Amino acid sequence: MSLPAAFAGAEVAIALDALPESVAVVRQAVTGAGEGAGLPVGQIEDMALAVSEAATNVVVHAYRDGPGGPLEAGLWLDAGSVSIVVRDYGGGIAPRTDSPGLGVGLPLISTLADRVELLTAADGANEVHMRFPGADGASQAT
Amino acid sequence: MSAAPVELEARPGHRLRLEVSTGTMAKPVLERVVTLFAARTGLAVDRLSEIVLALDALRERAPELVAADRLGLDLRIEPGCVDVGVGPLLAEPARRLLAEHELPAAGAVIAGTADEARLRDTTSREARLDLRFEGVAAAVPAPEPAG
Numbered sequence: 492m493s494l495p496a497a498f499a500g501a502e503v504a505i506a507l508d509a510l511p512e513s514v515a516v517v518r519q520a521v522t523g524a525g526e527g528a529g530l531p532v533g534q535i536e537d538m539a540l541a542v543s544e545a546a547t548n549v550v551v552h553a554y555r556d557g558p559g560g561p562l563e564a565g566l567w568l569d570a571g572s573v574s575i576v577v578r579d580y581g582g583g584i585a586p587r588t589d590s591p592g593l594g595v596g597l598p599l600i601s602t603l604a605d606r607v608e609l610l611t612a613a614d615g616a617n618e619v620h621m622r623f624p625g626a627d628g629a630s631q632a633t
Numbered sequence: 634m635s636a637a638p639v640e641l642e643a644r645p646g647h648r649l650r651l652e653v654s655t656g657t658m659a660k661p662v663l664e665r666v667v668t669l670f671a672a673r674t675g676l677a678v679d680r681l682s683e684i685v686l687a688l689d690a691l692r693e694r695a696p697e698l699v700a701a702d703r704l705g706l707d708l709r710i711e712p713g714c715v716d717v718g719v720g721p722l723l724a725e726p727a728r729r730l731l732a733e734h735e736l737p738a739a740g741a742v743i744a745g746t747a748d749e750a751r752l753r754d755t756t757s758r759e760a761r762l763d764l765r766f767e768g769v770a771a772a773v774p775a776p777e778p779a780g
Contacts, residue, residue, distance in 0.1 A: 492650040492707065503662055507649040512673070516649070519665035527658030 492561065495578065497612055501565035502528075509554055509562035509579060514546045517564045521575065524566050529626050530573070538575065538623050541603040544596040545577035545619045553581025553617070563616070571625040572605075578616040647673075652705045655695040659704060663688050670708055671715045675770030683746040684715055684766045690739035691719060691762075694730060698722045713770035720754075720761030727752055727760045 498504035503524045507513045521542045525535030542564060549562045563578040601607050606622040649670055653662045664685055671681055688706070695704045700723055707718035731750060733740025743750050749765035 492648045494650055494652060498652075501652070502654045502656075502658055504652045505649065505666065507670075508647075516666055516670050519669050520651070520662055523661035523663075523665040524653075524658045526661040527656070529657070 494565075495563060495612075495614060495616065497576070497578070497614070497616070497618075498563070498565040500567070502568050503566040504564070506561050506563045509550050509560055509581075511550055513562050514543055514550060517546045517562065517577075518543045520564065521566060525573075528568055528573070534624060537603045538573065538621075541600045541621055541623075542575055542577060544600050545575075545621070548596050548619075549577065549579040549581070553579035556582060569625065571627055573623045573625055575621045575623070577619045577621075578612070580616050647710050649708045650705070651708070652703050655692070655699060655702050655704055659692050659695065660689065663692055663704075663706075667706075667708065667717075671710060671766075674710045674715055674768075675712055676715070676766075676768040680766065680768040684717075687743050687746040687764065687766075688717070690742040691730075694726075694739045698726050698730065713768055715766045717764040717766070718761055719764065721759045722762055724752075724755055724758055724760040727762055731762075 492506050492508075494504045494506050503520055505517060505520050507516060518539050522535055522539045525538055530538075546562055546564065553562075554560045560580050565576045565578075567574040597607070600619070600621060604621040604623055606620075608618075608620040610618045610620060612618050649666075651662075651666055653659045667688055668681055668685055671684055676684075691698070692704060696702075698704075700721070705720060709716040709718075730740045731743070731752065734744070735741055736745070743764065746766070747764045748767045749763065751763050752760045753763055754761045
């Protein structure tokens, strides 16, 4: 298991197999990072819930047609914001009529985060970028 | 009769790579991630606490052990066993660490908690520290038959 080059410079970076039990591990990594950064409890909970939703999307949807693959998450601290990226190498986000979920994952992430972007990285990975306020309570919009 | 050592392929879900900056995030991230991941082995809570204790001792020394302010861990688990690869580390500080024999030095804490601790892939500049923590996996009681 290795970390992608995209996570160079991240305060926290984690890679593990995309399995249901991996979601809680990623959630704990983000919670611990928030505690270490001195963020308010309410914001840590928002970040943890958002990253849990993004990680769950990877587990449920990303590798449904294949043998599985990695779930990767990275966290960066800037002057006024926290950025989290969740990555996978699966089929990307597409409408799914047989989805076992309620379809509220991305809307929930959008509600919790100040900014959300869905990107395809240069290495082909699908990325969910989320931005949250920093320790001063305000994220820096770009 | 002897057999060549076999490198067992880790089963899905039994390996993890974590890198964390050596600042204030390292302690809570390591405690939370390692405890939750290692708990899958079924080891007793006391043994899990010893693993966290050993890695916390390493974390405290991380500023002198790593070159880029990032502590990297590779965790691999099997029932009753946790393997932790730490690195890359600076070779000479890592050698000094393992030579520490008196508590509360980190090397002594590691020696007192890990079943194995050895350096590998050592060059003049870098090394990796392999730690193995073993224990008795907790027995899971069989469910009571219905009716």
